[in-house]
Amino acid sequence: MEDMKVPSVPPPLRPSFSGRLHDARTAVSVGRLLGAAIAICFVTGVVSHYLQHPPGWAVDALPSRPVWGYRVSQGLHVASGIAAIPLLFVKLWVVYPRLFVWPPVRSIRHALERVSVAVLVGAAGFELFSGLLNTVQWYPWPFSFVPVHFAVAWLLAGGLLLHLAVKWPKTRSYWGRRSEGTVKLAAEGDAADRRSLLRGLAAAVGAVTLTTVGQSFTPLKRFDLLAPRHPDHGPQSLPVNRTAAAAGVTSALRSMAGWRLEVVGPRPFQLGLDELRALPQHEVELPIACVEGWSKNAHWSGVRIRDLLERAGAPAGARLRAVSLEQHGAYRVMEMGSDYAHDPLTLLALRLNGQVLSADHGFPARIIAPNRPGVLQTKWVARLEVL
Known part of the structure; x- marks a missing residue:
């Protein structure tokens, strides 16, 4: 009787990726820009929230000067949030092959990384797109925007800190031009493609910023093509x-x-x-x-x-x-x-x-x-x- 062979179980069907620039150096380069935009958006959003809804102990502590303080803070909040949208799309494009790795969890650190990514993607997507809809005063959801937006902002901040903590040992290797991982990738010849991607990303961020920021930064109001308000239009x-x-x-x-x-x-x-x-x-x-x-x-x-x-x-x-x-x-x-x-x-x-x-x-x-x-x-x- 012939030996019976147990057929091997093939891994689940997963997407295959042949594109370039799905590498760690590109992910770090885009991630730094996205992280900076999210940080600015988060800090100015907290300022905005507590100016609108101050806790009892802070009512008499909030200052009335500088007179332009809230204007600058909220203008930065909306501008950085809009700028983060193309950054988020490119970041997801760069890292999406890693979302389908198998097995899905390899260690405790890897599990924490996967959790942080899930929180980051979900919270960032919700915050950026709900905030964008708020600028046009469209609320296609059953909950109150302000408290939920504020709560998810803290969830996003926590997810970002967790992600940085578990990824830092590897991120550090690709942080600078002379980092070990960066030098190794440069030898593989992708540096020119990476520069082209980052230039295109900079152009996209510049375009969405230029065509919206004029609603608060009035010297650029002539370019205010995509913002829901023009500073000169109204009674x-x-x-x-x-x-x-x-x-x-x-x-x-x-x-x-x-x-x-x-x-x-x-x-x-x-x-x-x-x-x-x-x-x-x-x-x-x-x-x-x-x-x-x-x-x-x-x-x-x-x-x-x-x-x-x-x-x-x-x-x-x-x-x-x-x-x-x-x-x-x-x-x-x-x-x-x-x-x-x-x-x-x-x-x-x-x-x-x-x-x-x-x-x-x-x-x-x-x-x-x-x-x-x-x-x-x-x-x-x-x-x-x-x-």
């Missing part, structure tokens, strides 16, 4: 995110003849629009900077908030709550710390660029303060409360 030459119609205040604005600002404090009072206009008016040059990434300087005039607080008998260091005519919306009630409330640049604005506020910009009165997210520059103000 009174200033964009708006939420119109009076979208906020549901158009019916209330039709009866503005009876509008009175209510100021609640130790010495409460009310003022009509003509009475507000009769008070000392102050002029400031401040930007509106939106979480979606666009921003622009504008000329505002109105009554200083600190003058209204003083008239209401507010104690030193008092906070302020502003309530809008808007009946619904996450930001219809806004609170600001004492540093903002007592800053001489913080106004209850009545005019914009020399004209009476339009309905979409917050007529009859709105808040404008330095170094403040646009969603907290409350429009259609009905009541101010001393806290």
